[in-house]
Structures are given as C-alpha cells and as structure tokens.
Amino acid sequence: MDIDRLQQKLRTGTLPRARAPRTWVGPGSARVCMACDRVIARDDIEVECDDLTGRPLRFHQSCFDMWEAERAADPA
Numbered sequence: 197m198d199i200d201r202l203q204q205k206l207r208t209g210t211l212p213r214a215r216a217p218r219t220w221v222g223p224g225s226a227r228v229c230m231a232c233d234r235v236i237a238r239d240d241i242e243v244e245c246d247d248l249t250g251r252p253l254r255f256h257q258s259c260f261d262m263w264e265a266e267r268a269a270d271p272a
C-alpha cells in the first residue's frame with residue numbers, strides 16, 4: 197500500500213475524511229479496495245463501511261487501518 201496515493205485520495209476527496217458510522221469486517225469479496233485500487237482477494241480480510249452519504253467503501257484490513265491513521269493524523 198502506497199501512503200502517497202492514500203494521502204492524495206484524501207486531498208482530492210476520493211476518500212472521505214469523515215468517520216464512517218458503521219463498519220463490517222469479513223472475507224474478501226473480490227472487489228476493488230478504495231485505497232490501493234487492488235482487488236480484495238477472497239482469502240483476505242475485507243473491511244466495509246458506508247461514507248456519510250451511504251456510499252459503500254471497501255478496504256483491505258491494512259488499508260483501512262492506514263486510512264484511519266491518516267485521518268487521525270490530519271483531521272478535516
């Protein structure tokens with residue numbers, strides 16, 4: 197995972213800064229991670245949450261952790 201890409205997505209609004217109200221953790225759904233743009237394999241852990249408009253966001257566990265850390269380090 198590329199931290200520069202994640203920071204750029206936060207700057208451009210591709211990834212929201214607002215904390216998601218609910219999150220789910222489960223097996224990968226073979227869909228694309230919002231942070232790193234790679235497929236979340238079925239044997240990976242996937243974290244899913246909604247942004248404040250209800251849009252679903254999906255991440256690898258490690259990408260979600262990095263998103264959380266970045267938002268905490270540089271709050272809106």
Ligand SMILES: [Zn+2]
Pocket residue numbers: 197229230231232233234255256259
């Ligand atoms: Zn990812």
